[in-house]
Amino acid sequence: MDSTQACTEGFQESLVAYLYDECDKTERERVTIHVARCAACAGELEALRSVRGVLDLWEAPEPTLGFRLVADRDRLAPWWRRMLEPSWGLAAAAGLVLVVAVAIVSVEVRFDPNGVVLRMGWEDRSATSVSTSLEPADPMTGVSVDGRVPWHADLDRLEDELRDVFTREFLPASVTSAEADRSALLLEIQRLIEESERRQQQEVAVWFTEFAREFDMQRRADQQRFQQDLGALEGVTDYLVRVSQR
């Protein structure tokens, strides 16, 4: 390729692509051949390389970042999930158990001339009712005529279901992965702290050296000024001596 043709503005793009090694084989060969023949372009390429070398010296300061997102769970979670939060969930579960238990045993409290009547169970009421004088009935009186305890099995089933729900909702399935993430985060934080400490030590060393350098420069300047003033004073003294000797 003719040198004049190559050194057009279009060649600048090829030169930059060559500089950053982002050109195809054909273009690379074209630039290599041209640069070998054209001193101007060879100099230009060398100049661009040296600028790149200097650019490495500009380093960004070490920031103190560390901002993190904190989930606003009340806003993000759906209402049913919010209801399963530990405090809400436990309260709701306790209430639910109470309601279900009351429903199952069908508690009925009645005042009559014989005293307080407390009746439980859904079987034949006459069979399960007990009349006492302000004495609460034995919970086991909910036993039906045929001797079955109908609500025990329901309560057990309910308890199992609640346990399942709590296990699912409050114990995350990915405990292991969460722990791994946490340990990775801790390692990262530890690395950052160590880096920061090392950097601070370097900074202190740099600061002291700069201070010593400036102090030394100031001392030299003062010394020089002092010597100049002394020289001037000596000149004046000589003049005065000479004048007085006349």
Place this chain on the structure above:
Amino acid sequence: MCRTDEELVALAAAGDTNAFNQLVVRWERPIYTLAFRVLGREEDARDICQEAFLRAFRGLKGFKGQARFSSWVYRIALNLCRDWLRREKRATVVQPSEGFDLNEQGIVDPISETVEDLIVRRDLGRAVSKVMATLPVEQRTVIILKEYHGLTFREIAELVGCPLSTVKTRLYQGLSILRRHLAESGLKGLSAGRQVVAYPQPIVREQ
């Protein structure tokens, strides 16, 4: 266990803030350094960085994986930087760095480098940042994305929304201006290169 960005994005989109925080830990520094180099101000760079991640989190539902997560956040941060410069009508401020990361580029061995070397590097770094601040923001952005973030020409073109050839031209012009200004500022060891005709005038003025 180290999850990929895509996996973390999927988890975060499902409401896992911890997953998103892992993405923040992974990408906050590159985003911050990008904003710092474009704006030249530490505080504002930090704000931009935080805002970029907040916007990313809010927009997770709409992010369908059409680009990499990092490219997406880069784009958000660059738009925020552009808005900041436009809104504030401020020029990039050359702010002397109080600290810098020696290992960022992996070119400095902190054990073998003396304190004097560090000081020389710091002085030179300040000179470079000062000269970079004089570049037009388009050229500066392209140089930053290429030099400090290692993006390809194509990635840069997609990020800044311009043709591939424009990226190369901006890079060439920016580097040429830098070379001239650095040589004028007395930095030794720079090759003279060729005189580039008709340099574009920097539109960003120092305050």
